Amino acid sequence: MTRQGILRVVAAVSGALAAALAARSLAEGVEAIDVRSHHLTHAGLILGGAVAALALAAANRSPVPPPEKPQWLLPAIFAPLGGMVLMVPTFYPYMNAHPVIHVLSHFGHIIAGFTAAWCGERYRARIGWTTALFLEAMAVGAAFGFGVTR
Amino acid sequence: MSDTIETLVKSVHRDLQSNRTAKRVMWLYIGSGLTLVGVMILVGLGMRMAQGGMHTFQPGLFYSLMTLHGGAMMVGMALCGMGLLWYLFTLEGPLNPITAVVACALILIGAVLVAISALVGGFGAAWTFLYPLPFVGTYWPSWATGAFLAGIAFVVLGWTVWCLQMLGGVLTRYGGLRGAFAWDLVWSPSKCASSGRTPPPPQAFAVLVAAVDxxxxxxxxxxVGVALFVRWLDPTLPLDPLWVKNLTYIFGHTLANLTIYMPLAAVYVALPRYTHHRYWHTSAVLAVAWWATLVFVAIAYFHHLYMDFAQPRAVQYIGQAASYLAAFPPAVVTIFGGALLVYRSGFRWTLGSMFLYVGMIGWTVGGIGALLDATVAFNIYFHNTLWVVAHFHTYLLEGAMLFVLGWVFHCLEERSGATSSRAVRTLIGVGVFGGGAWLLLGWYLAGAQGVPRRYALQPAPGMEISWWASLGGIVLIVGLVLCGIEAIRLARRPARQEISVA
Structure with missing residues (x-):
C-alpha cells in the first residue's frame, strides 16, 4: 500500500472510531458522567477529528509548499473556540439527559477538531498540527478545573 | 535582452511595493503600540502622583486606571514588538499583510473593550484578573466584567492569529522545526556547512520563540478566558482557583516576557549597523541559548505561585530554577555579545544606537531585580511589594521600550541620512534615562521597605517616596516629548534615496 493509501486508511479509521464514540450515548441512553470524565471524552472526540484531518491533509500535500492562504486562518482559530463553547459544563446535565442532543454535540467536537486541523493545514503547511494541538491542550486542560473542583 | 530588463524592472517594482506595504504594516503596529504606551505613561504618572499625595483620585477610579494601565501597556508593548518582528521577517520570507492587519485590528478592538470596561464601567480587578476578583466584592456593574473579558478574548485571538502566521512563515522558510531551530548547525556542523544551507539569522529565533511560547x-x-466568561454568565459554575491562577499566569507572565524578547530582534539587526564591519551571525551557542529561552520562558511563571501552598512542591523548585536559568541565555549571548560587538568597533553614537545600547542595560538591571524577587528567600519579603513593580517597569520602560525607540530612530536615521545633534542626544538621554532611573529608584526603595503594590493609599514611607519619584516621572515625560519632537523632525526630512525604476 502506498503512503497516501495508508494515510487515507488512518483518516478513515480515526474518523470512524470518533464517530462510534460519539454515537455511544445513543446506545447507553441517559448517562451519569462526571464533568472531568466528560471533558476527557470530548478531548478524545476532538483528537479523532483532528487525526483524520491531518492524515487527509498529509495524503493530499503538494511537494512544493503553497503560499499563505489567509482565508483559512480564522476558521482554524474559531474552531478551537467553538470546541471550548461545546465544553461548557453548564450544558452537561441537559446533554446527559437528552441522548440525541448529546450525540449531536459530540459530532460538534469531531467537527471542531477536524476544522481546526484541516483549515490550519490549508492555511499553511504544518499549522494544522499546531491548531489541533492548541485545541487538544485546551480540552485536556479543561478537565482539571473547568467546572471541576478538588 | 529587453525581455530580461523588463522582468528585472517588474521584479524590482514588486519588491519595492511589497517592502512599502510591509513597512506600512510595521508602522501600523508600532504607531498604535506607541500611542497606547504614551497615553498609559500619562495615566501611570497620574497614579504615581496620587500615591504621592499631589492630588487625589477616588479609590475606585485609581483601581480602574491601574487595570487599564496594566492591560494597555502590555498590549501596547506587545504591538510594537509584533510589528517590528513581522517586518524583519518579511525581509527573509513572504508574509501576507492582510493576516497581520486582521491580527492588529482584533487586538485593538480588545484594547477598546478593556478601556470601555475600565473607564465607563469602572472595572478594577487589575489586568491580571485573578479569579475570583472579577466577580466577588465588585463595585462595578456586571457588564463591565463581561466587556473586560471580551476585550481580553479579542486580544488573545489577535495574538494567536499573529503567532500562527509567524510560525507558519518560519517553518516554511527554514524547512520545518529542524531547520528553524538550526538543529544541524548544533549537532552536525560539518553536514550543515556542506549542505550549503544557511542557518536562520538571529532575529528568526526571536520569531520562533515568540510564536511557540x-x-x-x-x-x-x-x-481561562472561556472559563471566566462562562462563570460570568453562570455564577453557579465551579472553577478550581489554583487551576485558574496557573492558566492566568501562563498567559500573563509569558506574554509579558515575550514583550521584551520580541523587540530584541531590533538589537540583532540594527546594532551592528552602527559598528565598523561587524555583524551578528548565528552560531551554535546562539541557537542553544534560544532553545533554552524557549523552555525557560514557558515554565518560569511558577515563581508567581510561591505563596500558593496547594501548588505541588516540585513545581516551586522548577519555578526557582527556571527563573535563574532564563537569565543565562540573554546575559551570555545577547547582552555580553552586544557589548563585545560595540567594544572597539568604531561605534557611531546616534539616538537610535544610544537607545538600543541603553536598552540592554535596562534589561540587565530589570532582570537582576526579577531574579532577586524570584528567589524564594527574598520573595518572602518582596512578594506583592513595589519591588515587583520596580523590576518590570525597569525592563519594560528602560529595556523593551528603548529597543522599540532605538528601532524607530534607526529607521528614521537610515531614511533621512541625518542624525541628532549631541546636545539633543544629551537632553533626551538625561530625560529618558535620568528621569526613568529616578522614577524606578522610588519603586525599588519602597519595595525594599515592604510597601505593598496595588495600593491607592500606601503605608509609610510609600507616600514620601511616591512624591519625589513622581518628579522623576515628569522628567521622563519631558525627555519623551523631546524624543517625539526629534522623531517628527527626522521624519519630515526628505528621504535619502529615492529609487526610481520608471
Missing amino acids: GLLAGSAGML
Whole structure:
C-alpha cells in the first residue's frame, strides 16, 4: 500500500472510531458522567477529528509548499473556540439527559477538531498540527478545573 | 535582452511595493503600540502622583486606571514588538499583510473593550484578573466584567492569529522545526556547512520563540478566558482557583516576557549597523541559548505561585530554577555579545544606537531585580511589594521600550541620512534615562521597605517616596516629548534615496 493509501486508511479509521464514540450515548441512553470524565471524552472526540484531518491533509500535500492562504486562518482559530463553547459544563446535565442532543454535540467536537486541523493545514503547511494541538491542550486542560473542583 | 530588463524592472517594482506595504504594516503596529504606551505613561504618572499625595483620585477610579494601565501597556508593548518582528521577517520570507492587519485590528478592538470596561464601567480587578476578583466584592456593574473579558478574548485571538502566521512563515522558510531551530548547525556542523544551507539569522529565533511560547500562552489565555466568561454568565459554575491562577499566569507572565524578547530582534539587526564591519551571525551557542529561552520562558511563571501552598512542591523548585536559568541565555549571548560587538568597533553614537545600547542595560538591571524577587528567600519579603513593580517597569520602560525607540530612530536615521545633534542626544538621554532611573529608584526603595503594590493609599514611607519619584516621572515625560519632537523632525526630512525604476 502506498503512503497516501495508508494515510487515507488512518483518516478513515480515526474518523470512524470518533464517530462510534460519539454515537455511544445513543446506545447507553441517559448517562451519569462526571464533568472531568466528560471533558476527557470530548478531548478524545476532538483528537479523532483532528487525526483524520491531518492524515487527509498529509495524503493530499503538494511537494512544493503553497503560499499563505489567509482565508483559512480564522476558521482554524474559531474552531478551537467553538470546541471550548461545546465544553461548557453548564450544558452537561441537559446533554446527559437528552441522548440525541448529546450525540449531536459530540459530532460538534469531531467537527471542531477536524476544522481546526484541516483549515490550519490549508492555511499553511504544518499549522494544522499546531491548531489541533492548541485545541487538544485546551480540552485536556479543561478537565482539571473547568467546572471541576478538588 | 529587453525581455530580461523588463522582468528585472517588474521584479524590482514588486519588491519595492511589497517592502512599502510591509513597512506600512510595521508602522501600523508600532504607531498604535506607541500611542497606547504614551497615553498609559500619562495615566501611570497620574497614579504615581496620587500615591504621592499631589492630588487625589477616588479609590475606585485609581483601581480602574491601574487595570487599564496594566492591560494597555502590555498590549501596547506587545504591538510594537509584533510589528517590528513581522517586518524583519518579511525581509527573509513572504508574509501576507492582510493576516497581520486582521491580527492588529482584533487586538485593538480588545484594547477598546478593556478601556470601555475600565473607564465607563469602572472595572478594577487589575489586568491580571485573578479569579475570583472579577466577580466577588465588585463595585462595578456586571457588564463591565463581561466587556473586560471580551476585550481580553479579542486580544488573545489577535495574538494567536499573529503567532500562527509567524510560525507558519518560519517553518516554511527554514524547512520545518529542524531547520528553524538550526538543529544541524548544533549537532552536525560539518553536514550543515556542506549542505550549503544557511542557518536562520538571529532575529528568526526571536520569531520562533515568540510564536511557540506565544501559542502556549494563547491556548492558556483562551481556555481561562472561556472559563471566566462562562462563570460570568453562570455564577453557579465551579472553577478550581489554583487551576485558574496557573492558566492566568501562563498567559500573563509569558506574554509579558515575550514583550521584551520580541523587540530584541531590533538589537540583532540594527546594532551592528552602527559598528565598523561587524555583524551578528548565528552560531551554535546562539541557537542553544534560544532553545533554552524557549523552555525557560514557558515554565518560569511558577515563581508567581510561591505563596500558593496547594501548588505541588516540585513545581516551586522548577519555578526557582527556571527563573535563574532564563537569565543565562540573554546575559551570555545577547547582552555580553552586544557589548563585545560595540567594544572597539568604531561605534557611531546616534539616538537610535544610544537607545538600543541603553536598552540592554535596562534589561540587565530589570532582570537582576526579577531574579532577586524570584528567589524564594527574598520573595518572602518582596512578594506583592513595589519591588515587583520596580523590576518590570525597569525592563519594560528602560529595556523593551528603548529597543522599540532605538528601532524607530534607526529607521528614521537610515531614511533621512541625518542624525541628532549631541546636545539633543544629551537632553533626551538625561530625560529618558535620568528621569526613568529616578522614577524606578522610588519603586525599588519602597519595595525594599515592604510597601505593598496595588495600593491607592500606601503605608509609610510609600507616600514620601511616591512624591519625589513622581518628579522623576515628569522628567521622563519631558525627555519623551523631546524624543517625539526629534522623531517628527527626522521624519519630515526628505528621504535619502529615492529609487526610481520608471
